[in-house]
Amino acid sequence: MSITVGFNEGVVVSGASVNEKDSLVIELSQGNTSLDLFEAMNSGASMDTATTKIMLFPVDNKWYGKDATHQEMVMKFRQLTTKLGEIIKHQVEKVTWNMFEGTGINSASDIAEKITSETVAAQIGKNIYTQFVAMVAASDKTKTQRLKLVRQSAAKHFPTLAEVLYFKKDGGEWTVAASESMDIPAAQSKLKFTTKEIEKGLDKADKVVADTPSVSDNDLPF
Numbered sequence: 001m002s003i004t005v006g007f008n009e010g011v012v013v014s015g016a017s018v019n020e021k022d023s024l025v026i027e028l029s030q031g032n033t034s035l036d037l038f039e040a041m042n043s044g045a046s047m048d049t050a051t052t053k054i055m056l057f058p059v060d061n062k063w064y065g066k067d068a069t070h071q072e073m074v075m076k077f078r079q080l081t082t083k084l085g086e087i088i089k090h091q092v093e094k095v096t097w098n099m100f101e102g103t104g105i106n107s108a109s110d111i112a113e114k115i116t117s118e119t120v121a122a123q124i125g126k127n128i129y130t131q132f133v134a135m136v137a138a139s140d141k142t143k144t145q146r147l148k149l150v151r152q153s154a155a156k157h158f159p160t161l162a163e164v165l166y167f168k169k170d171g172g173e174w175t176v177a178a179s180e181s182m183d184i185p186a187a188q189s190k191l192k193f194t195t196k197e198i199e200k201g202l203d204k205a206d207k208v209v210a211d212t213p214s215v216s217d218n219d220l221p222f
Contacts, residue, residue, distance in 0.1 A: 003030050003052040004149065005159045005205035007191055010182060011147040013088055014051070016136040022058040022122070024129040026087075026136075026161075027051060028147070054149075054160055056080075059125025061118045073115045075167055077124060082165040084132050086178050087147065091139035099127045148178045148191045150202040157207045162197070 003011060008030060015027035031049030059080065063072040077099060085095040103120050105111055114120050149159035162178040176194055184190075193203040 002050050003028050003159065005151045005157065005203065006149065007189070008147045008149060009186065010144045012141050012144050013091060013136050013139065014141055016133045018126070018129045018133060022126055022129070024056040024132065026054045026056070028054065052159065056129070056161075059121055059128075061116050061121040068116055070112045070115050073121060074111065077115075077128070079163065079165045080125070081128060082175070083161050083163065083178075084128065086164045087145070087161065088132065088135050088139060090145045090179065090181055091141065091143045092135050095135065097128060097131055099124050099131075101127050103127075144182045145179045146182055146184070146186070146189060146191060148193070150193070150197055151204055154201040157205065159205075 008028075011028055011030050013026065014029035017025050019025055029049055029051045059076070061068050061073065063069070063076065068076065081097050081099070089095050100106070103114065103123050105114055105120070115124070148162050150162045152158050152160045163176070164178050165173060165175050167173050177191060180189065180191060197203055
């Protein structure tokens with residue numbers, strides 16, 4: 001039993017924290033995590049579990065290495081909240097965010113004026129991370145999911161969260177599911193790797209270093 005790149009059965013977001021460097025650390029577990037040792041010994045249930053941790057670094061105000069416009073920062077934060085919401089939605093009644101708390105942003109005009117600030121961007125990112133941690137702490141950890149994880153990069157085989165929200169050059173957008181309830185039989189699962197993930201080698205779990213593909217205009221900043 002392991003949690004790795006690919007489609008993982010029976011996964012729960014079992015913990016989350018923000019470390020001293022303001023990175024978000026997400027703990028994913030697989031197996032019977034709801035039983036304690038006393039219950040397991042009395043019932044004879046298996047205590048076999050697998051756990052992995054995924055880290056998301058602090059949010060900056062860059063887009064492909066350059067200073068981001070306010071529209072790009074809006075897309076960046078929408079992608080982040082959508083990605084995190086995707087993995088916790090099965091364990092909570094509602095996913096909610098209050099990302100602008102303490103930033104001085106109170107209107108659409110404030111967003112255009114302030115969201116590209118390095119300080120404001122960092123605060124919004126920290127708000128999202130701490131609110132995610134609170135949702136995980138209060139969540140129902142008996143609700144498991146089938147979860148798609150992708151490779152960090154062609155060269156790095158460690159698993160990370162898959163992108164969910166994508167943007168088109170013409171301003172449109174679409175979503176690609178990265179999780180689904182375990183109530184859906186595996187044979188009826190609709191989870192799949194996107195064409196871009198396959199082209200970039202992000203669907204491979206092995207440790208072999210792949211050729212790193214070039215970055216195109218359609219690639220995402222996460």
